[in-house]
Amino acid sequence: MESYLTYQHYWWFVISLLCGILVFLLFVQGGQTLIYRLSGGDKDRKTLLINVLGHKWELTFTTLVTFGGAFFASFPLFYSTSFGGAFYVWMAILFFFVIQAVAYEYRSKPSNLLGARVYESFLVLNGFFGTILLGTALGTLFTGAEFTVSRDNIASLSGSNVISQWQSPWRGLEAVLDYRNVALGLAVFFLSRTLAIHYFYATVNSNKIIAKSRRPLIVSTVLFLVFFLVFFGGVMLGGGYETNHATGRIWYVAHKHFHNFVELGWLGAGFLLGLVMVLVGLFMGLDRCKNTIWVSGPGVVVTVTALMLCAGFNNTAYYPSLSDMNSSLTVSNSSSSLFTLKTMTYVSYLIPLVVAYIAFVWYLMTKKRESVDDLDDAPEKY
């Protein structure tokens, strides 16, 4: 049992880490919402921005796919409860990511049916809704959702066989009724814009773009901090559910997430470390430092990972049910079997190798900052 619980925690850690990396990589989405603003209507500069983002869109996309796949494999009950339940939210997220995938490739190609403007608007829409919807959905890991889980249903000979049932007819859209979810959605959105500008400092060689980025950077940085504080404060002040992994019993604890940071000192320290890195990054960004993204980016990964760990560690229900407390999901009642978790753990040892080659390729491809002239000489571009 003990070791089963360890694997369950390990996999919650992997999910948390993937989520941290995903939120960092959403800078691609944030950048997409800035292509008009920062190019100031200049076609070449817009193309430059789209190209430096375009070299990374796949990475964000793949991380999203892997995040989904890993969640499915390690916590299938979450997959069936949230995805099948918050149907409209997930479908909307999918829609806004599909339109992104083709937009880069099709935008500048002749005979592309819809015209460059439409594909650019796909990028902008993906940037807005992709981030806000994902952020709002993540918020429900802290604030809960309206569902019930009953495993007996599978064998029902008369009633419904569906194990996870959603209780709200709004199928996930009701998440906007909790201000904390919306605040997280907006925080993720403004963070993605902030990180995008940090990324441009490292990859774009254009004084005009850099000059135009100052105001949106300040606005995004400030709004990110405001919305994040609203979310964070709301979650720390609110309650959460605690469980006994051995008996499966679940009960309410006031300020549960706050306690988690205090009781797991290393987690609180990790969170603070991440936060400090993010803050330092934000200040470096205001100074237009080229290496900002290498501070703010890892800072975001650490902070988000710590937040996600806070949602699931320390005997916390990571997906609280607002309809029936006992249906809430915890790492122990929603995970895959010990055997599956163990098998996948062996595979996960390869993750550092994957990260290493991604970093290597990133380095190779962005050795020097790119200018409009470079793009003119490039054999291929978006």
Next chain:
Amino acid sequence: MTIFTITDLVDWSRAQFALTAMYHWLFVPLTLGLGFICAFMETIYYRRGFDPEWRRTVRFWMRLFAVNFAIGVATGLILEFEFGTNWSNYSYFVGDIFGAPLAIEGILAFFMESTFVAVMFFGWNRVSPRMHLASTWLTAIGANLSALWILVANAWMQYPAGMRFNIETARNEMVDFLEVALSPVAMSKFAHTVTSGFLLASLFVVAISAWFLLKKRQEAFAIRSMKVAAVFGLVSAVFTAWTGDTSGVHVARYQPAKLAAMEALYEGRNGTPLTVVGLLNTDKKHDNDAPIFDFEVKIDKMLSLLAFHDLDAFVPGFNDLIYGNAEHGIMPVSEKMERGRKALEQVTLYSNAMREGDTGELARIKRLFDIDTPEGEAFYNDYFRYFGYGFLKSEDEIVPPIGLVFYSFRVMVGLGVWFVVLFAACLVMLKKGTLVRRRWALWLMLLSLPLPYVAGQAGWIVSEVGRQPWTVQDMLPAMASVSELSYEAVRTTFFIFAVLFTMLLVAEIMIMVRQVKNGPEAIKD
């Protein structure tokens, strides 16, 4: 009945998944094959002292690869998430097994593909030629590795292996990863599916090259491309047929109702003939005596031979499968349903005992579900193996849509034979140097371009429609797999995505056509 009058959630969920899968499969096979073709061509470029002609050739095909690639990735994302959104009960019931290959696919294959694809497109002047070549190969390998894992997952649904039912969690759990990953069905499915992708991509290159030859443009480029593609195409076409035959043997063994649908076989017998072509009589149902075919051409004993490698083997038809055939040890579906319900009842009894804290009862039921105990083994063989039948409401639910499967199978196999002939002829003419003059042959190649797409779609119809009603063979039918949604919700999103995908498909085709017309001469160094 029109599509607008369907009010059944299961059918709409099927439609939504089929829509996504079919669109996905319009793009993916080209990615699978063209990746390797680009890798072959770039290797030649590298080996021949960086011949600029070969560089232009590779870059031309890579551009088409790029146009096609993104949309395959996009539709793949939706497929993955639709397991959760539309088939949530399924996701819970078998997520322990099914999710693992999907996660491995993400970690091991997708990152490889998506990291190196950026180098492949944009790295020409940024990385060394060696690194570029390696990236092209790694992109192709990554794409095919992801196909491996998702096909392992699909194969497991058709032939559930390496798992046990856990009564405490009320779901199936993996007990042997290698049995899942290396199951014979998974291997043949992977081999058949990827080689069909290689074939498709080869024909894509051959057909477009034929167009250039017909236009008398870029002839050297076209011949060069064709040589690579025709060799790869012929090898792939032969492998596709061979692995298809192995798949057929597996279907016969593990999914007899699918085979009966593929052959429109109602009455089983020893030495069953193979229907080469046939026109089905639409009045025929399993419970009437109407003739099956309006027209047919048969080869005696052939089906027995192909399916069981024995001229006199017994191949069951629907009447045997539904009503049973004691002589051949086939149990009637009504009996299986009865036994399945008994297995389901035990799950309910277990939940009740949990609630009441009845430890004696809990221990009894646990033993039943422990296959290592004698009671467990008996319970497994007598009841649990029919678990999925317990969900069925009537015995003829095990019959999939016969016409669709029957015709699709013939379309796939017929085209499979045509492709072997086409590639072989192409190679012979290339070798003799007569191809450029034979305009009819070039036209045939060009007009064959859509055909492997048709064959691939037909293949998936055989495989997926043919296994209905099961999402997991004999274990879970579609009706017990769906999420609890209103059909209107699924219908709405079905149409939204149908419009979106169609629009994107049209855009892709228009862009491709334009890129082809621009030709390799439009590529600047």
